[in-house]
Amino acid sequence: MRTETNTELRHRTVEAPAGRLHLVEQGTGPLVLLVHGFPESWYSWRHQLPALAAAGYRAAAIDVRGYGRSSKPPAVEAYRMLDLVADNVAVVRALGEDSAVVVGHDWGSNIAAASALLHPDVFRAVGLLSVPYAPPGGPRPTDVFDRIGGPEQEFYVSYFQEPGRAESEIEPDVRGWLAGLYAALSADTMPAHGEPDPHFVARGGRMRDRFPAGTLPAWLTERDLDVYAGEFERTGTTGALNRYRNMDRDWEDLAPHRGAPIKQPSLFIGGALDASTTWMSDAIDAYPTTLPGLSASHLLDDCGHWVQQERPGQVNRLLTDWLGTLRG
Known part of the structure; x- marks a missing residue:
């Protein structure tokens, strides 16, 4: 493991199934793992890292495999959801923690949801930004x-x-x-x-x-x-x-979890003008069944897809208030 300090941000490279994963962390306290979407990087959490650190958390924003300074396996099938979930588990372990809250945006929301679904022992709560949770299943x-x-x-x-x-x-x-x-x-x-x-x-x-x-x-x-x-x-x-090129593989891999809810505490934040929330409004309506541990679902007025960058102050407040409830 290599550690490098950049002002208050700590850049690290940890071993993972991908090969290596680059992450940027800030703060101390309970671990909050931040997972970006397409086409972004750890940098899309630049407004959340200091806010979470100031609230008493250890925030760690990864470069998902294939992005930034993380390893980029050559095979298309190396980007299936099961592999990305394994990377998240490896990061938590590499940081010396037994569990974490995982928060994702866009594709990161799907990765965070799958991580919570498959490893409830590791991911004790899940925050989903922009892309609603829809259980595995349905047509190809x-x-x-x-x-x-x-x-x-x-x-x-x-x-x-x-x-x-x-x-x-x-x-x-x-x-x-x-x-x-x-x-x-x-x-x-x-x-x-x-x-x-x-x-x-x-x-x-x-x-x-x-x-x-x-x-x-x-x-x-x-x-x-x-x-x-x-x-x-x-x-x-x-x-x-390559993440998009594995959706059928994910459909097959996650078939045993068809229709499964995520039972841990959860939070959803989306933009009211984002196609992800309008096209998937039925998924949001189904949250009482699919996210029985949901604390709140927020649709931010006059906000598009890049919710934590378009509305950093509002998202930071919603995240830290929710995280505070997890501390009891």
């Missing part, structure tokens, strides 16, 4: 996404399935593509109602064709964009995109 994911698209356009998850296809769009201009996606899903810069939906790709087109151009959302500075772009320019985007 790629069949569903193919039906969503239709003859004239393709759903972005289907667009991501073929190795190399999305990479060929993103990697010649990583910074521009990221800026466009962040803007497309942010409350203050997303396309107006009735304009083409950036979650879909016109047949023969590119995903970025529907991104807003020339403006950054209020939460994203040029420096922030430089941090994100610098990581993906160095690592490429294949590791990150």
Whole structure:
């Protein structure tokens, strides 16, 4: 294990099934593991790390395998959910803890939920941001996404399935593509109602064709964009995109847990303008059954997908208040 200090943030590399995982931690106290989504990194928790530390917690934000300074296994199937959950367990152990609260955003929300579902002995509570919990089961994911698209356009998850296809769009201009996606899903810069939906790709087109151009959302500075772009320019985007290419494998792997609830204490925070919360409103409605330990479900008005970056103060307050209830 290698430790490096950067002002109040501690950068560490720990051994995990991925090979090595990079994380950034701050504070002391009960462990809170923070798991980012696509296309992000530990840096998406930059506002939460100091807030959680000030509230008396040891906050640790990882680079998920395939991202940032973490290992990037070459095989597509190395990014299945079971492997990402094993990485989370390894981080908790490597940090010398028996248990943790796990909090995730976007894909990190799914990873956090699966971690809590499969290892309730390790993950004693779970916070989910942007993407609601839906128990394993239902039809094969790629069949569903193919039906969503239709003859004239393709759903972005289907667009991501073929190795190399999305990479060929993103990697010649990583910074521009990221800026466009962040803007497309942010409350203050997303396309107006009735304009083409950036979650879909016109047949023969590119995903970025529907991104807003020339403006950054209020939460994203040029420096922030430089941090994100610098990581993906160095690592490429294949590791990150491989998460989408394992959804059918996850469906098979998690079949024994079909319909299973998460019983630990839980919290949900989403943006009211985020497609993740509007498309999955039925999943939120089902929380009394699927999340019986839910403390609260919050939909933040005039907020998009990047909830902890768009509304850091509000999210920090909701997280620390909820964590306080876990301390009794």
